[in-house]
Amino acid sequence: MRKQNMKWIVPCAAALFTIGASMxxxxxxxxxxxxxxWVYYDNDGDQITDSWRKxxxxxxxxxxxxxxxxxxxxxxxxxYYYVNSVGAMVSNEWREITVDDxxxxxxxxxxxxxxxxNGRAYKAGxxxxxxxxxxxxxxxxxxxxxxxxxxxxxxxxxxxxxxxVTGDDAWKEGLYYLGDSTDGAKTSGAWKLLEVVDDDNTxxxxxxxxxxxFGPNGKKLKDTTKTINGKKYxxxxxxxxxxxxxxxxxxxxxxxxxxxxxxxxxxxxxxGWFKTIPSENVDQEAYENGDEYWFYANxxxxxxxxxxxxINGLRYGxxxxxxxxxxxxxxxxxxxxxxxxxxxxETEDEFPTADDTASVYYFGNSPKEGVMATGKTTIDLDxxxxxxxxxxxxxxxxxxxxxxxDDSIYIQGRMLKADKDEKYKVVEFDGKEYLxxxxxxxxxxxxxxxxxxxxxxxTNSDGTIKESGYDxxx
Numbered sequence: 001m002r003k004q005n006m007k008w009i010v011p012c013a014a015a016l017f018t019i020g021a022s023m024x025x026x027x028x029x030x031x032x033x034x035x036x037x038w039v040y041y042d043n044d045g046d047q048i049t050d051s052w053r054k055x056x057x058x059x060x061x062x063x064x065x066x067x068x069x070x071x072x073x074x075x076x077x078x079x080y081y082y083v084n085s086v087g088a089m090v091s092n093e094w095r096e097i098t099v100d101d102x103x104x105x106x107x108x109x110x111x112x113x114x115x116x117x118n119g120r121a122y123k124a125g126x127x128x129x130x131x132x133x134x135x136x137x138x139x140x141x142x143x144x145x146x147x148x149x150x151x152x153x154x155x156x157x158x159x160x161x162x163x164x165v166t167g168d169d170a171w172k173e174g175l176y177y178l179g180d181s182t183d184g185a186k187t188s189g190a191w192k193l194l195e196v197v198d199d200d201n202t203x204x205x206x207x208x209x210x211x212x213x214f215g216p217n218g219k220k221l222k223d224t225t226k227t228i229n230g231k232k233y234x235x236x237x238x239x240x241x242x243x244x245x246x247x248x249x250x251x252x253x254x255x256x257x258x259x260x261x262x263x264x265x266x267x268x269x270x271x272g273w274f275k276t277i278p279s280e281n282v283d284q285e286a287y288e289n290g291d292e293y294w295f296y297a298n299x300x301x302x303x304x305x306x307x308x309x310x311i312n313g314l315r316y317g318x319x320x321x322x323x324x325x326x327x328x329x330x331x332x333x334x335x336x337x338x339x340x341x342x343x344x345x346e347t348e349d350e351f352p353t354a355d356d357t358a359s360v361y362y363f364g365n366s367p368k369e370g371v372m373a374t375g376k377t378t379i380d381l382d383x384x385x386x387x388x389x390x391x392x393x394x395x396x397x398x399x400x401x402x403x404x405x406d407d408s409i410y411i412q413g414r415m416l417k418a419d420k421d422e423k424y425k426v427v428e429f430d431g432k433e434y435l436x437x438x439x440x441x442x443x444x445x446x447x448x449x450x451x452x453x454x455x456x457x458x459t460n461s462d463g464t465i466k467e468s469g470y471d472x473x474x
Contacts, residue, residue: 121151245279
């Protein structure tokens, strides 16, 4: 977003003539100087009042006393004109004029007027609707300006009826934004960061400003979404760009109505990865604790939820809130392979049994945070290292092996093995007793091997125990 710097045209110099050089005094008709003021007599010798008279190429105004007016705003035939310091009507020119009886709500008593080629001040049309005039300024740029029914340049927030909107709710009620009292140029096809009063905004990062976008016609966008420079934005019912979490209206079948529009200085709809604190509607506990999570949104800005998703060749898990899973989890799935339940495993006591309906998955840190593991993986859990093995292919890719695989026994992915001091360990699995080593391998066709307690074992070709005892076996 870019804030435009506006410049005003410098009022032109006074007309390059003097009243004495441009007017000729006649005895009973035309211009004459009386009591240090210029007056005008008609053919009958009557002094002209409340009327315009010309001298050379310039027009001059005579007031109710018949005296020529200087440096003043003139109302004549429901139009407004300005005469300069020598009394000449100005044209094609900006003028900043003091209005003594101003009723401006901001206390403004000076206003800008623009006087066209015929000397008339631009003013609001008869339709009652805000209309704009294109005017070139000193640097050659052309901008659009609006004026009220008396010719005063409008500024700030303006509604559809060619009227300024003031007060704390001006940003809500206004439709156009025309800069401050020294600017007045219509904002169109551009962003504007504006100060607002919004007591309903309780966000920690609210700094009293909102971003607004004004379309080519100068009207602010409101209660809509708009793609601008390739990024999608959402504008609320008052025109303020949404930032952070937004709950969109959705059909009953939608899994998650929440979208994220980045921080206020960006405000565009998040696509792809982003990390933030969930809103109260997304995850109340995380919101209250200030816990950040990674989320992933598709090209429509919708969060990926309740699934294992392949992103750039790597697989990640997401819960129903859209939060990326990170750690060791027991997962169950529905018939559409949507994650139905997820329980994090944080201690050995939480390891599932072989007949548990859940499958174990690990979303670790390699090669990136949250990536689903496959194959053999060492996992530190509650200060202890455990070896897991996860499927590398198939519809249940990533699920821990459950059974005998590659000469080792796995319970929901966790390898069963003897401790270093045990040397060998008896493991009961599927109603049979097996002997496993410290590497987790089945001890097959072994005779008189001893464990850490000097107990002897003899095993079959499948690793099941054939004999055991504390005396050496024959």
